[in-house]
Amino acid sequence: MLKVGLVTIGNELLSGFTVDTNSSWIGQSLIESGARISWHLTVRDDFDQIKIALDSVPKYCKALLITGGLGPTHDDITQETIFEYYGIKPVFDEEYWKLLTSKMKLRGRTLPNINKNQAIVPETGKGNVIPNKIGSARGIHIFNNDIDVFVMPGVPKEMKNMMKHTVLPWIYNKTNSKIYVNTIRTTGIMESSLAEKVGDIIQSSENTEIAFLPQFTGVDIRIISSDRVNMEKAQKSINKRVGKKYIYGTDSDSLENVVGQMLLERNLTLSTAESCTGGLLGHRLTNTPGSSSYYLGGVNSYSNEMKINVINVKKTTLDKYGAVSKEVSIEMSRGVRDLLKSDLALSITGVAGPGGGTKKKPVGLVYITLIHNEVLKTKEFIFFKDRLINKKLSSQVALNMIRNYLLND
Structure with missing residues (x-):
């Protein structure tokens, strides 16, 4: 080399x-x-x-x-x-x-x-x-x-x-010898968990360098070898062991691009309602050329007034459960789906931080809801104390919720 x-x-x-x-x-x-x-x-x-x-x-x-x-x-x-x-x-x-x-x-x-x-x-x-x-x-x-x-x-x-x-x-x-490189992109699983899953594969792979490249939004697995057969063998073994639940692409694939392609293949449309992420999810979806074919738009419902007046979140729901709640998240997703007439809808509401948290609703608490026809999936997460990291993680998890749902649909 x-x-x-x-x-x-x-x-x-x-x-x-x-x-x-x-x-x-x-x-x-x-x-x-x-x-x-x-x-x-x-x-x-x-x-x-x-x-x-x-x-x-x-x-x-x-x-x-x-x-x-x-x-x-x-x-x-x-x-x-x-x-x-x-x-x-x-x-x-x-x-x-x-x-x-x-x-x-x-x-x-x-x-x-x-x-x-x-x-x-x-x-x-x-x-x-x-x-x-x-x-x-x-x-x-x-x-x-x-x-x-x-x-x-x-x-x-x-x-x-x-x-x-x-x-x-x-x-x-x-260069006398060529190097073959492949990157497996994962999200929703920690580096330590990946290491446990594929540790024996790393040890048994001949003339192959396998490294973990962690970020807050996921872990990339980099495979490097001077032998294409060895590289492909390691990649195949890791793909089988880790599975599609966590692996969303390779090399320069982005999660938003992968999700967009899946929506296109299924002829489905999507809308979004965001609170704590302030439009970041919609921004990521529209980073992909041709996203207008499946992404109808989003509502940046940061204030309670926007939630009530634009996407029909009930004031009684807000008063009883608060803006950061499973109940409001559900009404946000239903409201934006009905407003924009999309097949699927995603909503995000949470406490991004660094302030605003309480004992019952700490900084980093996020609710994400996915709705499609009669299917309703709401998940609760506790992320970190950092505002920007929480926004990035929320948008990443939301995109991965769609991906996993479409994989199993």
Whole structure:
């Protein structure tokens, strides 16, 4: 497996103002191309720190990826530092500068001279330009005797585009052995429970790496092997052991996309009534292209007035049981189904937190109701003290309730 070094550059990364999602994405993408990040360092936009990072790259790394600092401002010094470090003469690309300025004129704007550094390229024979199909800052592929260096912007969309079209194909062609990767996506089961279910499979799988990747909304099971047969054997065994109750997809599948496809296949429509989630469930459902074919809409019934006046929750029910109750959840689902004339309806009501909880109804208490024809399913959950986590979990559990219902329908 090809060993790759990674240097991420940016004051904002070390100060905590920007979360480094690039490294995670790069690491996962490299594995699928037969490579792995073996060394990683994050430094400030500082000449000396970048130089120290370059001096520190282990000799076993055959490729070095660098992100950040290719913009036009005063602290974007990556290009200048890299050229100086590797002894490369910068050359001004007049044609690219004309292209940039003409594009800006079409938008009625003038490109300032400070952007001229984005038209700098390495001298002939020392490197190539990596095209940027999204932005103006092009990347650089530097040819070095011991290591190939790829310098890319820190903007995620621009970096990913360069990785997909230039860097990953190069790495793929350099690797002697290919790596096969599959991710099994689960929800509704804890990491420890999964470990108990598949522990013997992990132990008996030859030349196969199996890892758990837990999140609040579920646990991904990552299977990596240089042998496709071994990878597929492990995947089949895990699928059989864990089952469809918890496994909802593979790789980049999202739960909302899976649910949407199931509704389409069954020619069913859905509506939602949300209180504590504030429309998050509807937001997730509409993230999927074509969702208008099955999702009729939702009511963000956050206030009692909305519950009463829009989806016909009885005031007497609210007075007797409170907004966070099984009884109100049921009336919410019935009300929105009748309002929008959908086949199925989902409702969510709860105490998201961090305040508002009582001994009888603590923070994290959530009721979710699914209704379809004469079928009525209501579940009570006690989640966490964190508001955002509770909202995410509530929407995840609600989607999985539909999925499991449709599986068994």
